Amino acid sequence: MRVTSMVPNVQYNIQQSEQSVNTALQQLSTGKRVLQISDDPSASANMVRSLASSANVDRYTSNTTNVLARLQTADSALSTVVTSLNQAITLGTEGANGTVNSSNRQQIATQVQGVLTTVIAQANTSYQGSYLFGGTASDTAPFVADSTSATGYTYVGNSGVNTVQVGDSMSVPTNTPGSQIFTSGANVIASLSQLVTALQSGSTSDIATATTAVTSALNYVGQQRVPIENTITQLNSQETYLGTETVSLTSQQTSLVGIDTATAATNVTQAETEQNAVYAAAAKILPQSLLNYLQ
């Protein structure tokens, strides 16, 4: 082959080596291997999916935190209810004692009435403005005073349960309706109200019966707390899991579009070495001419 000029080849090689140095430097300075979608279309598409997963994990995490706080508030309200019921049982046992006189019984009745008020207050607990025991009717207090009701209170909430997604296939209930905890089963409110009435009437046998009813209400509330506490435990472990998931997604994203510093630095060195070689070759080749030797 008749070679007339090395210039186009030299120019092409310089162009290529400058491009490699530029790419290597950009990768090193940004820490990214894929700087634009076209650098690696399939990694970019996977990046879209991975980012969506990350966003999901983020929202599951924030939901978990939020629901945990809500359930813990509910659980502590129920714990107060348990204390109150124990107090009512003590008062009932005291009132059932034949040695207590009538005026003392009236006092005890007033105290039990106070316990009932406390329980109602707990049943109307709200978290960030939404009532925890009103079912899905969470914007009004679920238990309201009602003189027409035998217990003096009416439940105005509903039996709806909201659930919140805290994982791709994991949802947890965020509330237990007040009707389920306080006015069904061994009816908490009715048993307390029954005790008040019995104390006011002074019949020791009625008082004893009512006290027994309060005791079973105490057990019932205890049972109702179990699923809530289970959910709290679940959420705690989900929180840990989501934490590790975030880490693994982040590392997935790094491996999709990122480049580690060591590799990037090596690439830069390699590209620079190549460029130096190209320059050295150009410096040797370009000045070559027969004219240099003709005198």
Place this chain on the structure above:
Amino acid sequence: MLTTTLNTAVGSLLANAGALQTTNNNIANANTPGYTREVVDLQSIGTTGGNVGGVSVSGFQSVRDELLQMQINQQIQQQGSANAQTSSLQSVQTTFTTSSGDIGTQMSALFSAITNLETDPSNSSLRQAVMTAGQNLATAFNNTSNALTSQQQSLNTQVTQDVGQINQLTKQIAALNPQISTMNANGQDAGPLQDQQDQLVQQLSALTGVQETKTNNGITLTTGNGTPLVVSGQSYALNTAPGSDGLVHVVDVTGTDITGNITGGDLGGTLKTRNQQIPSLLNQLDTLANQFAGAFNSVQASGFTQSGTAGSNFFTVSSSVTGSAASIKLALTSPADVAASSDGASGSGGNLVNFAAVQSTKLASGQTPTDSYANLVFQVGSMLSTANTESSATTSSLLQLNNQLSSVSGVSIDEESANLIKYQQAYEAAARVISTVNSLMSVTMSMGTQAAA
């Protein structure tokens, strides 16, 4: 006899001077783009038929390789097409970044807002957040669609410019045809004119794909589908006309729309991006916007607003797919209108699960919204990456072809320098013959004088 020798020597002087001039011309044009080196045709006169030998210049010849030239033109057409696609897709690509503000991010943000609302469905600031996220997603769809459409529109300008340049070039090429054929017919060297024409055809190739045929009347150029551009001395101008689709179309001299038949070169690449690639992306974007809005609206319709009424549309979107991404907008006007409730109670969030499920449910297209978008990103990247690869492949093959061509037609300074010495020495030798003949003649002449004396 001496006179004959003198004549031969003078002929040699002239021939070598001519060869020196050719060498000089080659050296002068060593860096002229498209210059084809010339060689001098020296011919021995021979000693037959009363001739006593000698040399004459029978002509000059350009050393060209037309096949290589055509291959180069083809590569230039491919390169022009790839480069046009690269530059127009580059600006499309930026709308599909995976960093922020793109459809993927806004879609995730909307689902996050919805899941946050699950924790407290009656909270009006969380409801407001859902609306804002919905608005942002609609805006992201609008922006992406606008970016694609405006890129498409701006390519119209490119088409008009290209067609203008093509017309100018075909005119110049046609003008050279009769000049070259006249010179060829007269046995003259049309080399420089042919170089000029080759250069013009090369420039034309960078703009559009052409087919070249050699005839006695010069070259004939047609587009890929046979529309004539140059026939002997006549050039046929292309025209542009607005089409019914709002885009600029290319029509030939008879008024036929040949937009779909143009491939190669900047015009071919531009038309490919404008008429095929961008519309395909737009169509997928519209489909995604339309189906996503449809999915959200049907979930909204199955739930209840905060005031307990059945949910109205979440997004407003055109019923036809075309234009959905450009026209999609948030239909909700009040945070209370988000149909979070599944039972009509104000605090119910039962329907929110259905909203969140849209993310992982396949749309009518057979893909989840995230996958649809990921697929779109892949296609944009892949179109650009293919164009990039083709561009660098043609660059490197052009380098090879140009090397081959210059190996045939290029000027080598070293070679010309050696030729210079060769012709110089021959010239000197011929001059020496003349001075020898001169001294011989004077000897002969003075011989007669001495005899007389």
